[in-house]
Amino acid sequence: MTDKGLEEVVAASTRLSDVDGRAGRLWYVGYDIHELAARSTFEEGVYLLHNLRLPTEAELEELNERLVGEREVSRFLAELMPTLAQQTSPMSMLRTSVSAASAYDPDGWDDSPEANERKAMRLIAKTPTLIAMYHRMRTGQEVVPPNAKLPHAANFLYMLSGQEPEQEDAAALDTTLVLYADHTMNASTFTARVIASTLADMFSAITGAIAALKGPLHGGANEEAMKMLEEVGAPERAEAYVKAKLARHERIMGFGHRVYKTEDPRATHLRRLSQEIGERKGDPRWFEISAEIERVVGEEKGLHPNVDFYAASVYHLLGIPHDLMTPVFALARMSGWTAHVREQYADNRLIRPESEYIGPRNQRYVPIEERSAQAAR
Ligand SMILES: CC(C)(COP(=O)(O)OP(=O)(O)OC[C@H]1O[C@@H](n2cnc3c(N)ncnc32)[C@H](O)[C@@H]1OP(=O)(O)O)[C@@H](O)C(=O)NCCC(=O)NCCS
Numbered sequence: 001m002t003d004k005g006l007e008e009v010v011a012a013s014t015r016l017s018d019v020d021g022r023a024g025r026l027w028y029v030g031y032d033i034h035e036l037a038a039r040s041t042f043e044e045g046v047y048l049l050h051n052l053r054l055p056t057e058a059e060l061e062e063l064n065e066r067l068v069g070e071r072e073v074s075r076f077l078a079e080l081m082p083t084l085a086q087q088t089s090p091m092s093m094l095r096t097s098v099s100a101a102s103a104y105d106p107d108g109w110d111d112s113p114e115a116n117e118r119k120a121m122r123l124i125a126k127t128p129t130l131i132a133m134y135h136r137m138r139t140g141q142e143v144v145p146p147n148a149k150l151p152h153a154a155n156f157l158y159m160l161s162g163q164e165p166e167q168e169d170a171a172a173l174d175t176t177l178v179l180y181a182d183h184t185m186n187a188s189t190f191t192a193r194v195i196a197s198t199l200a201d202m203f204s205a206i207t208g209a210i211a212a213l214k215g216p217l218h219g220g221a222n223e224e225a226m227k228m229l230e231e232v233g234a235p236e237r238a239e240a241y242v243k244a245k246l247a248r249h250e251r252i253m254g255f256g257h258r259v260y261k262t263e264d265p266r267a268t269h270l271r272r273l274s275q276e277i278g279e280r281k282g283d284p285r286w287f288e289i290s291a292e293i294e295r296v297v298g299e300e301k302g303l304h305p306n307v308d309f310y311a312a313s314v315y316h317l318l319g320i321p322h323d324l325m326t327p328v329f330a331l332a333r334m335s336g337w338t339a340h341v342r343e344q345y346a347d348n349r350l351i352r353p354e355s356e357y358i359g360p361r362n363q364r365y366v367p368i369e370e371r372s373a374q375a376a377r
Pocket of ligand 1: 005216217218219250251252253254255256257258259301303306307308
């Protein structure tokens with residue numbers, strides 16, 4: 001029997017993250033996501049995922065310096081960007097840029113574990129720069145170079161807007177990056193591991209992961225959720241909107257999950273952030289619309305919001321353009337993807353599942369000049 005969604009298949013052993021879908025729990029390397037969301041930074045999460053332990057102060061300081069030192073993108077990418085900014089969507093830009101970044105990586109064709117660790121850190125460090133550069137160029141604004149004094153999340157907001165963000169905004173973005181950093185065998189991570197299992201290089205694996213993340217059933221959901229919040233426009237319109245959508249058998253983006261059968265623990269934090277930022281900025285409307293949609297979808301379908309639903313209003317309130325919401329997911333997940341690729345290389349076996357053949361059998365080859373339309377079919 002075909003397991004179409006591979007729901008029951010355990011395709012890899014990992015030390016990176018674990019999910020209990022019934023209890024609504026998530027851990028990175030054994031640390032509860034609730035504790036990490038409250039206490040960790042994105043950079044600390046990067047260290048954890050890549051070293052399987054939390055860093056000391058000195059180790060974290062060293063990692064921060066490395067990431068800051070790797071933020072600038074190559075001249076090749078900077079020259080490619082105006083064309084990408086004019087011609088492609090943000091996720092296509094990111095997919096193409098990561099693929100193109102392999103051309104000038106200082107480690108070149110070196111696929112040793114040490115080189116792959118360096119490639120991973122470079123990809124993590126440069127992704128925010130690529131996204132911000134793209135956005136500044138497409139909107140006809142000066143590109144803002146990275147600010148070495150700012151941490152990862154704050155620096156991204158700075159490069160995007162040209163202004164140093166408020167501390168609370170930077171902290172909120174940082175928490176979302178921790179929440180998005182890794183999530184077991186999701187579609188994009190699986191894609192990355194399949195590519196890595198052929199012993200193709202890190203850039204190939206991550207390019208594939210970005211391609212998989214792009215779809216609305218995966219990372220594209222936060223952007224789609226934001227479109228819905230705008231379409232609804234006011235809390236009192238949510239009920240009729242959701243009911244009409246469900247009557248048309250359409251999916252409500254940002255709801256439901258393959259693994260979680262209860263509240264997604266990441267949604268708990270994003271809901272709180274959405275409310276807090278909305279109140280702080282005097283713009284509670286997006287949270288109120290979201291909460292009302294959550295109530296109606298819960299009553300009508302028994303579905304819970306996933307990570308992408310409240311991320312939409314949080315990112316909107318942080319001034320992140322709607323079509324950059326999925327790239328921001330990628331910026332965070334870069335830490336998990338690269339760690340999974342390294343883990344796959346470390347204990348590799350080619351991933352190659354079976355398929356169930358359902359086509360005709362025992363066909364007879366008819367020479368082309370003897371084929372009627374019927375026979376050719
Ligand atoms: C995430 C998702 C793909 C998981 O789906 P899945 O495990 O494959 O579940 P299925 O697609 O088999 O759906 C099971 C049932 O729930 C319904 N369902 C699941 N998610 C739904 C949603 N967001 N809105 C409406 N109905 C939904 C399906 O229509 C189906 O109902 P049916 O049995 O009456 O046909 C799915 O919930 C979805 O499409 N969500 C919206 C996109 C999204 O937010 N993605 C981000 C995930 S983090």
